[in-house]
């Protein structure tokens with residue numbers, strides 16, 4: 001899969017580079033990111049290096065994941081991470097599917113960064129492959145029950161909460177219930 005860059009007036013999104021590891025390491029010290037996402041805990045610098053230099057580029061190469069660092073367009077500061085994981089069925093005539101995932105650095109929260117950045121990614125993901133997009137027809141979203149801030153972001157993007165999946169998410173050795181939602185082409189807000 002060809003790597004792309006996305007931007008709006010204030011945000012710049014690009015695939016991760018090795019030089020991002022230190023900022024990713026700092027962001028992922030946040031207890032909220034460790035509580036609600038699947039990042040390792042404790043989170044070490046080698047985890048960040050492995051993510052930006054191996055896991056993320058491999059997903060782009062294999063076409064299974066499109067993960068972006070979100071940066072302040074003016075200052076270059078790391079603000080967030082967003083992307084589409086588990087990409088599948090892109091060759092299907094009816095379009096493919098994938099799953100949206102994100103975290104926002106503690107220092108950038110509450111300013112609409114996550115919603116705006118993920119909107120850019122979903123818009124690109126729904127764009128036809130012939131026009132440089134991912135050609136998805138459906139984007140999934142899951143979050144542990146109780147992650148109200150994440151659910152709010154998904155709902156602002158236009159996702160429909162479709163149900164609760166029992167013990168869907170493993171977190172630190174324990175299976176927890178998850179909200180499940182979906183976004184179809186034409187539903188993005």
Ligand SMILES: CC(C)(COP(=O)(O)OP(=O)(O)OC[C@H]1O[C@@H](n2cnc3c(N)ncnc32)[C@H](O)[C@@H]1OP(=O)(O)O)[C@@H](O)C(=O)NCCC(=O)NCCS
Pocket residue numbers: 032033036037102103104105108109110111112113114115116142143144147148149150152153
């Ligand atoms: C969820 C998260 C990404 C949101 O990032 P953000 O940049 O603050 O998001 P936005 O500013 O775009 O929108 C946040 C919305 O959630 C709301 N919100 C924030 N905390 C909330 C809470 N505890 N309960 C309900 N709503 C909440 C905000 O008011 C805002 O909604 P509004 O625009 O209607 O006021 C961020 O809190 C985070 O990184 N959390 C930890 C990691 C995580 O949970 N990732 C998702 C895993 S599924």
